[in-house]
Amino acid sequence: MQIKVPASSANLGPGFDSIGMAVSLYLTLDVLEPSDEWVIDHDFDDLPHDQSNMIIDTALKIKADLPPHHLKMQSAIPVAHGLGSSSSAIVAGIELANVLGKLQLSNDEKVAIACEIEGHPDNVTPAILGGLVIGTNVNGHFDAIQAPLLPYALAAYVPSYNLKTADARAALPASLTLKQATHGSAIANVLVAGLFANRYDLVGELMEADEFHEQPRAKLVPELAKIREIGHEAGALATYLSGAGPTVMTIIDKQGIPRFKQLLLQAGLSDPLLEIEPDTEGVQVVD
Ligand SMILES: Nc1ncnc2c1ncn2[C@@H]1O[C@H](COP(=O)(O)OP(=O)(O)O)[C@@H](O)[C@H]1O
Ligand SMILES: N[C@@H](CCOP(=O)(O)O)C(=O)O
Numbered sequence: 001m002q003i004k005v006p007a008s009s010a011n012l013g014p015g016f017d018s019i020g021m022a023v024s025l026y027l028t029l030d031v032l033e034p035s036d037e038w039v040i041d042h043d044f045d046d047l048p049h050d051q052s053n054m055i056i057d058t059a060l061k062i063k064a065d066l067p068p069h070h071l072k073m074q075s076a077i078p079v080a081h082g083l084g085s086s087s088s089a090i091v092a093g094i095e096l097a098n099v100l101g102k103l104q105l106s107n108d109e110k111v112a113i114a115c116e117i118e119g120h121p122d123n124v125t126p127a128i129l130g131g132l133v134i135g136t137n138v139n140g141h142f143d144a145i146q147a148p149l150l151p152y153a154l155a156a157y158v159p160s161y162n163l164k165t166a167d168a169r170a171a172l173p174a175s176l177t178l179k180q181a182t183h184g185s186a187i188a189n190v191l192v193a194g195l196f197a198n199r200y201d202l203v204g205e206l207m208e209a210d211e212f213h214e215q216p217r218a219k220l221v222p223e224l225a226k227i228r229e230i231g232h233e234a235g236a237l238a239t240y241l242s243g244a245g246p247t248v249m250t251i252i253d254k255q256g257i258p259r260f261k262q263l264l265l266q267a268g269l270s271d272p273l274l275e276i277e278p279d280t281e282g283v284q285v286v287d
Helices: 054-062 085-100 107-118 121-129 165-170 178-196 200-207 223-233 254-266
Strands: 002-010 019-034 039-041 069-075 132-138 141-147 153-157 238-241 248-252 273-276 284-286
Touching (some): 002 085, 002 121, 019 121, 019 178, 019 273, 054 069, 054 085, 054 107, 085 107, 141 178, 178 200, 223 238, 223 248, 223 254, 248 254
Parallel strands (some): 039 069
Antiparallel strands (some): 002 019, 019 069, 019 132, 132 141, 153 248, 238 248
8 A cells, every 4th residue: 555645835925824835746555564663764864764754753642552564655745855855654554544544534533633743734735635735723723625726837946955944944934913914814815816816917926925934935945036036027816934944945837937047047047947836636545
């Protein structure tokens, strides 16, 4: 049996901690034979192979007496790069508990568990449900709603350095004034209205008008401003800091990507540019 979980790109500009999109990079987890102890094979130098691995740890948080298995994990999702690797690991762990423990969790239950563990819904909800998802916690529970899929391709510029989400969150101010918070949320509100109304004539400008997190994080990801400028030149819809960074995501027509890539290279921006697309399925289990 194999569990397949997409990566996710959070925030989309002003949707800080609430908007996220599943994208076509995947973590796969093969559930192999039962074993005396939990073992997870993978090629990542910095991730554990025993039950302290986040995937197994998550599964055991949900059902402590799951029978140990030999697992094999492969992932195209770069760790600590703003593409939701930790959320994909958490969602894989929830699905592992679900199948081995025969829990028959509903999507709503998976969303509730995942949001509780991750703390914010913007990565875990699209990783579970697929597509573009908007969510929040209210009165002690989480609500998540799927928005129309963006009819564009994606180009993810992935700098070589890592940026842990916790470090990128530490760069944010502890508080905003009422005026700042009101305007930041008004921009996000109109963005969400634009997404549901398919008003792509407005969506791009609103996505690039975040007032919550991109400015304080720009010093950690100096490439953002230049990539955004090049995105405009290449006719992109919008460029935003993917999650906590350092990946910079550009939403663009597929046919515009070669020129965008060429302009990036001319500007000396030569880190990998992943040509991906929104994922519509979310987590999948294949026998
Ligand atoms: N495939 C994986 N298996 C197990 N743990 C993982 C995996 N991917 C990420 N993690 C955990 O998530 C951490 C990175 O989380 P975070 O800093 O939030 O980055 P990201 O933006 O990629 O989610 C890693 O240090 C590791 O503990
Ligand atoms: N809203 C969070 C999203 C973090 O996403 P990640 O992919 O960097 O883990 C934030 O911006 O801190």
